Amino acid sequence: MSNALHALCDAGAASATEKIDDISHPRLIIATTILASSLAFIDGSVVNVGLPAIAASFQADAVDLQWVINAYLLPLSALLLLGGAAGDRFGRRRLLIWGVGLFALASLACAVAPSLRLLLAARFLQGVSAAMLMPNSLAILGQTFSGEAKGRAIGIWAASGAAAGALGPVLGGWLIDIGSWHLIFLINVPIALAAMALAWLGIPRDRHDGDEPLDSFGAILATAGLGLTTWSLTEATSHDWAGFTPGALVAGLLLLLVFVWVEGRKGEHAMMPLALFGSASFVGLTLLTFLLYGALGGLFVLMPYLLIEAAGYTATQAGAALLPLPLVISLTSPLAGSLAARTGPRIMLTLGPVIVALGFLLALRIGPGASYWTSVLPAMFVIAIGMAGAVAPLTTAVLMSVDARHTGSASGFNSAVARTGGLVVTALIGSVIAAKGPALISAFAAATVAGAVLCVAAALSAFLLIAVRPQP
Numbered sequence: 028m029s030n031a032l033h034a035l036c037d038a039g040a041a042s043a044t045e046k047i048d049d050i051s052h053p054r055l056i057i058a059t060t061i062l063a064s065s066l067a068f069i070d071g072s073v074v075n076v077g078l079p080a081i082a083a084s085f086q087a088d089a090v091d092l093q094w095v096i097n098a099y100l101l102p103l104s105a106l107l108l109l110g111g112a113a114g115d116r117f118g119r120r121r122l123l124i125w126g127v128g129l130f131a132l133a134s135l136a137c138a139v140a141p142s143l144r145l146l147l148a149a150r151f152l153q154g155v156s157a158a159m160l161m162p163n164s165l166a167i168l169g170q171t172f173s174g175e176a177k178g179r180a181i182g183i184w185a186a187s188g189a190a191a192g193a194l195g196p197v198l199g200g201w202l203i204d205i206g207s208w209h210l211i212f213l214i215n216v217p218i219a220l221a222a223m224a225l226a227w228l229g230i231p232r233d234r235h236d237g238d239e240p241l242d243s244f245g246a247i248l249a250t251a252g253l254g255l256t257t258w259s260l261t262e263a264t265s266h267d268w269a270g271f272t273p274g275a276l277v278a279g280l281l282l283l284l285v286f287v288w289v290e291g292r293k294g295e296h297a298m299m300p301l302a303l304f305g306s307a308s309f310v311g312l313t314l315l316t317f318l319l320y321g322a323l324g325g326l327f328v329l330m331p332y333l334l335i336e337a338a339g340y341t342a343t344q345a346g347a348a349l350l351p352l353p354l355v356i357s358l359t360s361p362l363a364g365s366l367a368a369r370t371g372p373r374i375m376l377t378l379g380p381v382i383v384a385l386g387f388l389l390a391l392r393i394g395p396g397a398s399y400w401t402s403v404l405p406a407m408f409v410i411a412i413g414m415a416g417a418v419a420p421l422t423t424a425v426l427m428s429v430d431a432r433h434t435g436s437a438s439g440f441n442s443a444v445a446r447t448g449g450l451v452v453t454a455l456i457g458s459v460i461a462a463k464g465p466a467l468i469s470a471f472a473a474a475t476v477a478g479a480v481l482c483v484a485a486a487l488s489a490f491l492l493i494a495v496r497p498q499p
Contacts, residue, residue: 053172055225055228055229056229057180060167062225063160063226064161064188064191065188065218066219068189068191068195069191070099070153070195072195072196073198074096074099075096075196075327075328076196076199076342076345077211078092078095078096078460079332079336080207081146087143088265089459090261091143092460093261093265093457094147094261097454098150098151098154099151100154100450104446104450105158105254106154106246107158107446108242108299109241109246110158110161114159114162114166115166116239117233119163119233120163120226120231120232120233122163123163123164123167124227125159126160127156127160127219129152129156133150133152133156134213134215134219135212136149137209137212138209162439162442168180168181168184186357190353192353193353195214196331197343199342200345200346201342201346202214203342204341204343239296242297245286245289245290248282248285248286251279252281253450255278255279255282256276256279256280256451257450257451258275259272260451264455264457264458265457302433303433306428308494309429309437312421312424312489312493313441314484315376315380315486315488315493316445317445318481318488319380319448319482319485320444320448320449321449321451321452322383322478323383323410323414323478324449324452325474326387326390326478329459331345331346332460333467333471334393334403336463336467337464338394338395351404351411352411353411354411355407355408356411356418359411360418361419363375363419363420366416372420372421375419376421376489377486379415379418379486380417380485380486381483383417384480385409385413386406386407386409387476389405389406389409421441422441424493425437458470
């Protein structure tokens with residue numbers, strides 16, 4: 028369900044892209060980009076409600092289920108910036124079609140996977156293909172429109188992406204209840220085929236390839252570093268710090284440090300230009316995004332799991348239980364955006380996470396026999412109000428925090444950080460997923476309090492580092 032919020036976070040990438048094409052069928056472009064991006068939003072959220080069924084099918088333990096989520100998030104987080112650069116280098120239309128096609132094939136592989144190992148491999152390919160299609164879908168949208176028309180197009184895209192991410196768990200839960208978890212991956216196939224057909228027909232052919240070299244070495248370092256760090260945290264939270272786990276964590280962190288050094292050497296040709304971090308506001312926004320989206324990513328993995336395993340919900344009911352979040356955000360975000368425009372983003376970006384933290388604490392009341400209307404709904408409603416206050420000004424604040432040369436890199440990096448937050452927190456919740464019965468309720472409560480602490484830390488990052496009105 029947190030993927031419904033990623034649509035709003037990602038919108039900045041389209042805002043930062045300059046218009047270069049005169050398109051005869053702009054509505055076809057909007058439809059194409061919505062369908063392509065919906066693949067990532069649906070798949071990123073639909074799997075959460077399928078974890079109990081996948082566990083039963085493969086006799087999977089907590090570590091296995093964490094990797095069902097993170098095998099997708101790892102390449103998406105590490106390669107998102109490279110995917111955008113590859114589109115600039117080889118053509119955005121080409122990368123979009125390749126990415127959508129690979130996503131369809133990977134989804135089919137997930138649907139027919141006879142073993143957990145093959146399912147994880149297919150999920151990794153889904154993440155790679157999502158890193159190809161997402162940034163290029165947004166770039167194509169941004170290059171097609173300008174001025175007010177761009178704002179309207181991005182608004183339609185973001186609303187559609189949020190709706191796809193919200194409806195994914197409900198549809199996926201229904202398919203699980205009437206058939207099997209295998210069916211949830213087949214949702215992607217007709218959407219992908221339609222997106223490829225529309226892209227082929229409606230998006231103009233790429234005019235020329237770029238000549239900027241790709242930061243392939245940086246991408247390899249980021250993927251390896253995040254991979255080892257994620258593996259070590261996953262193992263440690265489920266099996267303790269034994270064997271190779273401490274060494275893997277040290278190796279992963281060292282690789283990430285080497286990645287930062289390499290990016291510094293590459294300067295403006297890096298996929299993560301270190302010049303971005305010369306702005307205190309950008310540093311604060313990065314910390315806020317990582318902490319807030321990390322907390323939400325963990326909650327929306329654990330919430331459906333708890334409702335199914337401990338509260339007796341069906342998969343459909345567990346998916347529908349979270350629907351108030353995107354609905355409330357859609358209704359209240361315009362007001363939050365207007366308030367941020369008058370007061371500056373810092374106030375809203377400080378208050379929003381604090382309200383989300385209160386919603387997390389309300390979730391402590393969820394347990395066996397708890398009423399949806401008095402336990403789950405109030406928590407979701409308060410979290411949604413807080414997220415509306417945070418999400419609405421976040422994209423604008425990111426673009427305002429850096430100079431014009433770096434707006435594209437800044438918005439892309441912010442989207443990658445949002446996924447990385449979910450990746451890291453998902454690696455830390457193995458002990459919750461492994462718990463059963465009353466122990467699951469207690470572990471969920473502890474995780475919820477930890478999530479509230481992350482939200483408060485996000486608020487402090489905003490208050491201490493973000494300028495009242497950020498300037499590059």
